Amino acid sequence: MAPTLPLLVVTGPTASGKSSFALALASRLPVEIITVDSAQVYRGMDIGTAKPSADERASVQHHLIDVVDPSEPYSAARFAADAAPLIDDIRGRGRLPLLVGGTMLYLRALLEGLSVLPPADPALRRALSAEAETLGVPALHARLAAIDPEAGTRLHPNDWQRIQRALEIHAVTGRPATAAYGAATTVPRLGPILRFVFEGPERAVLHQRIADRFHRMMREGLLDEVRALHRRADLHPQLPSIRSVGYRQLWRHLDGELDLEDAVEAGIAATRQLAKRQLTWLRRQPRDRRLPEDRDLAIAHVIEDVGRLASERPPRQA
Structure with a gap:
């Protein structure tokens, strides 16, 4: 039996160039792209999520x-x-995911x-949302900190989405969310995986x-x-989108x-904070191969690893 085609994973901070790198890689390897982006899943949110263009999606199959x-x-x-x-x-089509x-x-949800x-x-x-409207999100954060000190320390006092979920878990299970998240997991079997980090340029750049x-x-x-979304009566600022x-x-x-002007500056600052959190997470993944910023050299590294894995018998399992 032929070895299972590897699953390729390319991660990196926002604005690092990983999406354009993936498109360039697609010109050298038979890949289909599965987008790992919590904002690009939403219809009508195109500009602010930096979705690939229609031409880019036509040139390479994108999913999710x-x-x-x-x-x-x-x-x-x-x-x-x-x-x-x-x-x-x-994989069934003979292509690399x-x-x-x-x-x-x-x-993490998929791989671990x-x-x-x-x-x-x-x-x-x-x-809970009604309480947040009346008392304010920081008040519910204080409630969470009293029942789950670790979550209270970890979550920002205005991070309503995660505060709400943690309070919901506690109300339903009677256990702190921290304990629930620490419970045993079911790890999916995804076959051989090659993981790469495209960190992009130095921080100032x-x-x-x-x-x-x-x-x-x-x-x-x-x-x-955003104005078109704001006009919709069914949307509100507590939604993940x-x-x-x-x-x-x-x-x-x-x-x-x-x-x-202040909103734009706040958006830029929030994006920089997102990049910082992403880099912190990525640096805790020592097994992932770091790719150089030089695109041609980075592509060569990926192709080299794919070729090496293809020559192994049997293939590594996730």
Whole structure:
């Protein structure tokens, strides 16, 4: 039996150039791209999520873009459930599945599994949201810190999405969310995996790229894109879609909380913080191969590793 085709994983911080690298890699290897991005899954959120263009999607098959409406939450568990069969389908076509993106929780859910947690409870979430509107998110963060000190320390007092989920888990299970997340996981069997990190340029250059990209998005119509979402009665700032970097800052501008210049600067600052968190996570993955910024050399490294794995008998298993 021929060795199983490897699953390729390319991660890196936002604005590092990993998406363009993946497209360049697709010109040398028969890949299909599975996007690992918690914002690109939402329809109608195109400019601010830096989705690949129509031409780019026509040149290389992309998966898990425009999956759901912004009114519908999309989770790491759902991503893992959606991505696993895609990997098999792509291999079945004789092609290499290539995971590309920077949503590390999604990646961890797929590659390492997630703890078995209770499903979302819509009624409980509505009740918690009503409390947050009345008391403020920091008050509910203080409540969480009292029942789960580790989560209280780890989560920012305004990180409503995660605070709400932690309170929901405690209410449903009677256990702190920290304990629930630490429970045993079911790790999916994904066959041989080659993992690469595309860190991009040094921090100062990356920060400038982030600022330049945000200003370019504004010129391309990002504010109008957010305004169209803001007009919808079914969307609100507690939804995961609207909490995406860039969208939540411009939403605050449209709510009258920030002037436009401050909202843009807040969006740039939030994107830089995201890049910092991504780099911190990636540096804790010592087994991942670091790719040089030189694109041709990085592609050569990936091709070399694919060739080496293909010559192994039997293939390594995840």
